[in-house]
Amino acid sequence: MNRALRAELLKLRRRGTLVAIAAVAAMGVLASVLAFALADDAARPLDGPGQGFAMTLARLAGPDGPSIGFAAGMTFVGLLVFVVFTANITSEYGQGTLRTLLLQQPRRVAWLAGKLAAMFMVMAVALLVALVLSVATAVVMAQLRGVDTSQWWTAAAASAAAASFLNALLATMFFALTATALGVLTRSTVLALSIGIAWMLPVEHIIQQAWEGATRTFPGLVFDAVARGGLPDASYGPALALATGYAGVAAALAAASLTRRDVTA
Amino acid sequence: MTPTAVTPAGVTPAGVRNTVGVSQRRIPAATDGSAVEVLHLTKRYGRRTVVDGLQMRIPTGAIAGFVGPNGAGKTTTLRMLLGLVRPSAGEGSVLGEPLTRPQRYLSRVGALIESPALYPGLSGEHNLAVLAALGGHDRARIPEVIAEVGLAGRGGDAFRTYSLGMKQRLAIAAALLADPDLLVLDEPTNGLDPTGIQQMRELLRGLAQRPGGRQPRTVLVSSHLLAEVEQICDWIVVVERGRLAYHGPIEGLMAAGSCSVLLRPQHPDHLGALAELTTGRNLSVRRDGDRLRVDLPSGAPGDLGVGSNADSVTDTMLAELNRDAFAAGITLVEITPVRVSLEERYRSLVDQGLVDQGLVDHVSGTSPATGVSGTSEGSR
Numbered sequence: 297m298n299r300a301l302r303a304e305l306l307k308l309r310r311r312g313t314l315v316a317i318a319a320v321a322a323m324g325v326l327a328s329v330l331a332f333a334l335a336d337d338a339a340r341p342l343d344g345p346g347q348g349f350a351m352t353l354a355r356l357a358g359p360d361g362p363s364i365g366f367a368a369g370m371t372f373v374g375l376l377v378f379v380v381f382t383a384n385i386t387s388e389y390g391q392g393t394l395r396t397l398l399l400q401q402p403r404r405v406a407w408l409a410g411k412l413a414a415m416f417m418v419m420a421v422a423l424l425v426a427l428v429l430s431v432a433t434a435v436v437m438a439q440l441r442g443v444d445t446s447q448w449w450t451a452a453a454a455s456a457a458a459a460s461f462l463n464a465l466l467a468t469m470f471f472a473l474t475a476t477a478l479g480v481l482t483r484s485t486v487l488a489l490s491i492g493i494a495w496m497l498p499v500e501h502i503i504q505q506a507w508e509g510a511t512r513t514f515p516g517l518v519f520d521a522v523a524r525g526g527l528p529d530a531s532y533g534p535a536l537a538l539a540t541g542y543a544g545v546a547a548a549l550a551a552a553s554l555t556r557r558d559v560t561a
Numbered sequence: 562m563t564p565t566a567v568t569p570a571g572v573t574p575a576g577v578r579n580t581v582g583v584s585q586r587r588i589p590a591a592t593d594g595s596a597v598e599v600l601h602l603t604k605r606y607g608r609r610t611v612v613d614g615l616q617m618r619i620p621t622g623a624i625a626g627f628v629g630p631n632g633a634g635k636t637t638t639l640r641m642l643l644g645l646v647r648p649s650a651g652e653g654s655v656l657g658e659p660l661t662r663p664q665r666y667l668s669r670v671g672a673l674i675e676s677p678a679l680y681p682g683l684s685g686e687h688n689l690a691v692l693a694a695l696g697g698h699d700r701a702r703i704p705e706v707i708a709e710v711g712l713a714g715r716g717g718d719a720f721r722t723y724s725l726g727m728k729q730r731l732a733i734a735a736a737l738l739a740d741p742d743l744l745v746l747d748e749p750t751n752g753l754d755p756t757g758i759q760q761m762r763e764l765l766r767g768l769a770q771r772p773g774g775r776q777p778r779t780v781l782v783s784s785h786l787l788a789e790v791e792q793i794c795d796w797i798v799v800v801e802r803g804r805l806a807y808h809g810p811i812e813g814l815m816a817a818g819s820c821s822v823l824l825r826p827q828h829p830d831h832l833g834a835l836a837e838l839t840t841g842r843n844l845s846v847r848r849d850g851d852r853l854r855v856d857l858p859s860g861a862p863g864d865l866g867v868g869s870n871a872d873s874v875t876d877t878m879l880a881e882l883n884r885d886a887f888a889a890g891i892t893l894v895e896i897t898p899v900r901v902s903l904e905e906r907y908r909s910l911v912d913q914g915l916v917d918q919g920l921v922d923h924v925s926g927t928s929p930a931t932g933v934s935g936t937s938e939g940s941r
Contacts, residue, residue, distance in 0.1 A: 303695035310682060392678030395645055396735065399672050400696035402644050402664040407695075559645040 300401055300410020308418055316380055317422040320373055324426030325433045327369025332356060332437035356434075357444045360456035366430035370464045370523035373426070374471040374516075375496070377419060381472040382488045384415065385479035389561040404554045412476065419468055427461050459525060466536070467523030470543045474515060477546035480553045483561065515542045594621040596743050596779035597642060599653030599660070604637050604646060604803075611637045613803035614651065619781060619796060624769050626790030626797045626811070627783040628907065634803035635783045636675060639747050643672050656743055668696065671736030672745040677728040681721035685712060685731045688720055689738065698738045706734040710764060726757035733764070742776075744768060747783045758789065765793050791903035799907060815906055822879060825852040825895035826886070835893075838885050842878075852895065855882075 335351040356364060388394040401407045438445050447453060478488040496516030504510040504517060511517045512530035518539045526532030597619040604612040612634040619625045629635050640646035642655055644663025652659070658666040679688040689703045707716045710730040715723070723731065729749055736744060749765065750758045769780050784790050790797060790811075797814055799806040807814050826835050829851045836853055839846045845856040857875060879896060886893055 299695050299697050303691045306687070306694050307680065307683070307691045310687075312682065391681070392676065393680060394678075395640075395674055396678045396692065396732075397695060398645060399643060399667060399670070399674075399736075400692050402667045556647075558647060559640070 297406045297410040297413070300407045301414045302410075303397075303401075304411045304414030305417070308414060313418060317418070317425060319376060320419075320422040321426040321429050323369045323373050323376065324366050324423075324430035327372070328365030328430040328433040329437060331365035331368055332434065332441050332443070335441065353441060353443050356438070356441075357447060359447045359450060359452040360460070361438070361443065361445070362431040362434040362448050362453065363427065363457040363460040365434055366427050366457075367460045367464065367524050369426075369430070370467055371520050373423070373464065374467055374519055374523060375493070377468045378471045378475045378492055378496070379489060381415065381475035382479045382492060383485050385476050386483060386485040386488055389479075389483040390485065392561050394561060395559050398559060405551045408476075408480075408550065408554055412472070415472065416469060419472065420465055423461060423464050423468065427457065427464075431457065463525050464523050467519045467539070470515075470519045470522065470539045473543040473546045473550070474519075477550040477553075480550040512538070515539070518542065594657075595619065595654070596621045596623070597653070597655050597781065599638075599642075600651060602638065602641060602651035602653055602660075603649045604634070604641060605649040611803055612641070612648075615800065615803065615805050617798045617805055617808045619779060619798065619808075621779055622777045623796035624765070624780045624794045625782065626787075626794035627781055627800070628785060628787060628790055628797065629800035629806070631785065633800045635800060636747055637803075638800070639672070639674060639745055639781075639783060643667065643670065643674065643745060645674070666743075668739060669742045670745060671733075671739055671741035671743070672747075673729070673732045673736050673749060674745075674747045676751070677732030679720050679728070679731065679735065682719060684717050684719055685723070685734075686716040688731065689716075689735055692735050693738050696739060702738050702740070706737040707731075709737060709767075710734045711760070725752050726754075726760065729753065729757075729761065730764070733768070737768070740771075742778060744778050744780045745783075746780070748785070749782065750784065750786055750789060758786070762789060762793055787904040787907055797903075811903065815903065821854050821856050821899040823849060823852045823854055823895065823897040823899060824882070824886075824893055825897075827892040827894045831891045834889060835886060835891055838889060838891075839882065842882070852897075854899070 331351055335353050335356055337353055351364070355361070360367075388397065397407060398404060401410075435445065435448075437443075438448075475488070475492060478492050479485075482488045482491070496514075500510060500514045500516045503514070508529050511521065511527060512535060518530060518535050519542075521527045521530035521535040522532070522539050526535060595618050597617070599618075600616050602612055602615040603610065615634070615638060627635055627639070637646060641648050641660065642653070644660075644667060648660065652661075654660060655663075656666045656669055680691070683691070685707065686703055689706070690700060692698075693700045693703060704713075704716070707713055710733050712727060712730050712734065715727065720728065720731065729751075733746065733749065736746070746765070750761050753761060765780065765782060769777050771778060782790065782794065794811060796809070797811045798808040799814070824835060824839075826832060832848065832851070832853060836846050836848070839853065839855050847854050857878065883893055883896065
């Protein structure tokens with residue numbers, strides 16, 4: 297596994313990786329900007345038509361204010377990670393590089409574990425950069441909107457930021473493992489992305505409109521709940537447990553498929 | 562699995578080939594250790610059998626050609642040897658380790674399967690660095706192998722900018738990273754122009770040798786270019802429809818079946834009489850311009866000059882013909898052995914549906930049940 301980890305880290309030393317990190321960071325910055333720009337001046341009821349963005353300047357002044365935008369942006373980052381991991385694993389089949397790699401490392405599960413570990417490390421760096429830039433953006437935006445930042449430089453704020461980062465990391469890992477499983481099972485970028493995106497965007501959200509239990513049941517929504525540290529319809533603990541279960545099943549399926557199926561690409 | 566040590570008729574195991582290309586290499590003897598050995602290897606995809614009870618052996622140190630028509634199961638067999646495809650049945654060993662444990666031997670195997678598959682956006686050196694890290698190989702080998710395949714000075718260029726020949730070379734460099742004991746190359750000349758093929762041929766010859774007096778590499782080259790195989794290889798495995806047609810020294814394959822000599826009398830008027838003389842010896846004969854082409858019987862590979870016993874049989878037969886012709890008042894001004902190419906011999910075997918005919922008796926007399934060395938596999 298260590299060899300696969302080092303090999304993948306070597307492979308990731310390229311411009312495309314920097315672009316991906318920049319994209320994640322940009323998502324964090326954009327989410328932070330939007331959170332402050334669209335925040336209401338005073339609290340309003342969350343439900344009902346025409347109530348606007350469910351964020352207030354008072355909420356942003358709290359200890360979790362600087363990282364609220366970062367957490368909100370993780371929904372999009374999760375989808376980005378899903379696409380990146382899907383494309384990464386299926387391209388190994390499409391380009392035929394999988395056979396070249398497995399000749400060097402015939403222990404397939406070790407190879408996959410090392411590869412994912414390396415990608416998770418890069419992903420963690422990307423999220424950290426995104427968090428730092430998001431917080432920096434929040435500081436600037438707070439001055440523009442006149443938000444009181446006295447609670448931002450406290451231990452509670454640091455703890456909230458750390459929790460946001462950890463939740464984002466966990467959620468993106470769940471997205472990544474699901475993407476990897478779909479990629480290994482379908483061996484096709486188009487097919488894996490079609491299935492994954494179609495399910496997690498329209499299908500889950502359409503069902504969510506009709507059934508509130510969807511938020512705490514379906515994988516994409518559950519991962520999102522973890523990324524946000526829990527939602528009204530999906531509390532954090534159960535969401536994390538279910539998401540871990542989904543990820544475990546995905547990892548097991550990926551490992552079984554990779555081990556048992558012939559490499560003919 | 563114990564190989565049966567049988568050498569095809571007309572082949573001197575430890576002899577030296579006198580054909581072009583491998584004059585410095587010792588022909589592996591059937592009793593040499595096996596780099597690759599498989600028994601009853603089978604691969605089925607659903608109801609389609611791609612490799613059907615294949616039995617073959619490749620001695621250590623051989624440059625072995627693996628030939629067969631498209632769809633004969635060559636690539637699937639190589640994939641099974643390399644642990645990429647799981648056999649449906651059968652057993653085997655590579656470098657003394659069981660086929661079911663590729664992790665035990667792949668560190669000593671280098672391979673290029675089908676087209677070169679590396680990361681297009683990375684440079685040649687970067688690709689090799691990734692593979693060296695994955696395989697646990699010394700990165701100091703990278704410049705060595707790049708130079709060995711003739712890509713010095715181009716290692717920093719992106720893989721996608723390489724020509725096909727350069728991509729093939731880089732993939733071979735990747736296969737050499739481990740300084741392997743066994744090199745498996747699947748159609749390394751595919752898509753190359755004549756110059757590229759010539760360069761690849763030279764490269765392959767060089768790859769078999771290792772400096773410092775170390776044991777030569779075993780090289781297994783899959784190809785459908787029989788002329789290439791004939792020039793490079795000293796051992797050959799022929800597969801047809803997923804089954805073994807022949808394996809053994811190339812000379813053994815060439816020796817199998819009939820070969821011919823051309824006889825030209827001084828006076829063309831004597832062609833008829835000369836034909837009667839030869840048919841009287843139960844030899845097949847046909848006119849070829851002002852000459853007669855006489856087919857010599859099986860096991861008389863005089864045209865190739867590969868085995869002293871076979872040569873003497875042929876020489877005796879030709880001497881008798883010459884004497885009879887002289888006695889009949891016919892002066893022969895030309896007796897020319899016709900060199901049968903590997904391609905002709907191969908086509909002859911495939912066209913005859915050799916597998917179904919149990920050519921085993923024809924070639925070497927080895928039992929099809931054990932036909933592991935220098936033989937073709939009989940019908941089952």
